Amino acid sequence: MILLSDPRVLALPVRDCGEPLTEITATPGVLLDPRERDAAGAYGRARTGVLNRLQQAARALPCGIRFLVIEGHRTAHEQQRRFDRYEDRLRSEGVTDRAELRRRTSTFASPIEVAPHCAGAALDITLADTDGRELAMGGAVNAHRSGDTASCPLDAPGLPEDARHHRALLVRAMTSAGFVSYPSEWWHWSHGDRYGIPPVPERLRRPVNQSLEPLTRRTADHPGRSAFPRRAGGPALHRPQEPRPAHRSGIRSPASRPGVP
Numbered sequence: 001m002i003l004l005s006d007p008r009v010l011a012l013p014v015r016d017c018g019e020p021l022t023e024i025t026a027t028p029g030v031l032l033d034p035r036e037r038d039a040a041g042a043y044g045r046a047r048t049g050v051l052n053r054l055q056q057a058a059r060a061l062p063c064g065i066r067f068l069v070i071e072g073h074r075t076a077h078e079q080q081r082r083f084d085r086y087e088d089r090l091r092s093e094g095v096t097d098r099a100e101l102r103r104r105t106s107t108f109a110s111p112i113e114v115a116p117h118c119a120g121a122a123l124d125i126t127l128a129d130t131d132g133r134e135l136a137m138g139g140a141v142n143a144h145r146s147g148d149t150a151s152c153p154l155d156a157p158g159l160p161e162d163a164r165h166h167r168a169l170l171v172r173a174m175t176s177a178g179f180v181s182y183p184s185e186w187w188h189w190s191h192g193d194r195y196g197i198p199p200v201p202e203r204l205r206r207p208v209n210q211s212l213e214p215l216t217r218r219t220a221d222h223p224g225r226s227a228f229p230r231r232a233g234g235p236a237l238h239r240p241q242e243p244r245p246a247h248r249s250g251i252r253s254p255a256s257r258p259g260v261p
């Protein structure tokens, strides 16, 4: 699995595409859950192009199923806080080697320099019915916070049949619109950041009834040829290191927020 801390991800050149952040609630047919709400409402925004793609993905969902977005944009300050906190947690559990600590932390918290949420390019997302009731996905969004790391990988083994089916629906809809998953978190999808650079490899576009396991493994095995192509030009990309000034001023996360990424 290629993690966000992988040097090959960091090495990809990016530049800001200039797209503004837009309210997720303005996307037709998409629901926004308040559980990650921050004081400035950053969680409820994403790049305009990302939300256009989300609208496209929503059209690929079966009738009666909607996207429920948990979190979109995240400030650099909040991202760093989550990374530090999860790193502290692993250190307290006995992980002391510096490289190993960074690698394991990035399984569930991105280093700030490549953070997809800070670029406004990522969505933490699940499926719900038309009343907003979440569908069974085999584990909660951000389940690692409660120690349930087994259910988090997109291709987690041993999932109930309904969860496998729902994850497959999510994969089909999101990949049809060009999003790329983070294999260690089934709920995390991005486009236009270092990890979600288009074009999505053709092998990601798999029928819903096919196994998820080879899908993510193959992607991870060949990042240089597929998920992370080097490019000299092409579409504008987001630059996480330099959040737009309008979205980085005075935003603080409430102390009551969950403590891990």
Ligand SMILES: [Zn+2]
Pocket: 117, 122, 123, 124, 187, 188, 189
């Ligand atoms: Zn995420």
